[in-house]
Amino acid sequence: MNTPDTHSPVLEVQSRRRPLAWLVAIALVVLAIDLGSKMWALAELADREPVRLLGGALYLSFARNTGAAFSLGSGYTLVLTLISVTVVGVIIRFASKLRSLPWGVSLGLILGGATGNLVDRFFRDPGFLRGAVIDFFSLFDPYGQVWPIFNVADMALVTGVALAVLLELTGRRIDGTRAVKERKTAGPGTRDKAEQA
Template identity: 55%
Template sequence: MVANPKVRLLALIALLVLAVDIVTKVLAVAELEDRAPVQLLGGLVYLQLVRNPGAAFSLATGYTWVLTIVAIAVVVVILRVARRLRSTGWAVALGLVLGGALGNLTDRIFRSPGPLQGHVVDIVSLFTPDGRAWPVFNTADSSIVSGGVLLVLLALLGRELDGRRTSGESKDRAEDGSVGE
C-alpha cells in the first residue's frame, strides 16, 4: 500500500476520473450511436457521439500511434514524479492529468480500429451540435485541461512538487548563484 497520503490522493483522483470517463463513454456509445445530438440547457450543451482518431481539436489524426506513445510517456513521468510528491495542489493536478491520460489511453488501446490506433470517444459539444464553436470533448479531456491549468497556476504561485513555496527573490538568487542570508 502507498504510504504517502499525497500519492494516495493522486491515485484516488486518477481512478475516479478514469472510472467516470469509462462509464460516460460506455453510456454514450450505448445511447448516442446513430442518433441526432441531444440538446441540453437550451442549446448551450449538446451530447453527440464522435470518434476522434486525433488529439484535441482533431489534430494529428494520422498519428494515433504517436499520441498513444505520448500518453504512455505522460503516465510514466507522473508515476515517477509521484515519489517526491508532498503538495496537495500538485497531487490534485497530477491526479486529474493522470486520470485523463489513462482514460484516453484506454480508448486508444481497446477501441477500434485496433490497439494503439483506437479512436477516442468524445461526447460533449458546446454551443453547437457539431463542434463548430468548440471541439467535442470527454471527461478525460476536461480533466487533462483542468489539471494542466492547475499545474500552471501552482508553478506561477511558486508551489513546488515537494510542498515548498518559492518566491521570485529566492529564484533570482538561485539563478545568479548568490547565497541567501
C-alpha cells in the same frame, strides 16, 4: 511548550501519503467516470441525432476522435498514444517525490484523463495503439463547429494542466517547497531559495 518535530519519520510518512492518496483517488475517480460515460455514450448516442441541452449551449453528440484532447492533431494517433504513455510514466515516476497536495490534485487529474483516453487507444477500433477515442460533449453546436467535441478525460486533462501551470507560476513545487525570490540587498546577484509551502 514542546514543538512538533518537523523531521520525525511519522510526519515525513504522512507528508508523503496524503498527496499521493489524493493523486491516486482523483485518477481513479476520473478514470471510472470517463469509462462509464463512454460506455453510456456508445450505448445511447451512437445511432441517434445529437441531444440538445441547456437551450443549445450543450449537445450530446457521439463522435470518434483519432486526435488529442478536443480533436487536436487528428491523423497522429500513434504518436499521440506514445506521448500519453510517456506522460503516464513520468507522473508515476515523480509520484515518489510528491509532497504537495495541490500537485497531487493536478497530477491526479492529468493521470486519470490520460489513462482514460489511453484505454480507448489500446482497445477500440481501428486497432491497438490506434484506437479512436469516444467523445460526446459539444458546445453551442451539435457537430463541434464552435468548439471541438470532447469527453470527461479531456476536461480532466485540461484542468490538470491548467492547475499545474498555475502552481508553477506561483512557485509551488512538487516536493512541497515554494520558490521565493530573495530581495536584492547588497552585492550583485539574486538567488532563488525554497521555503516549506
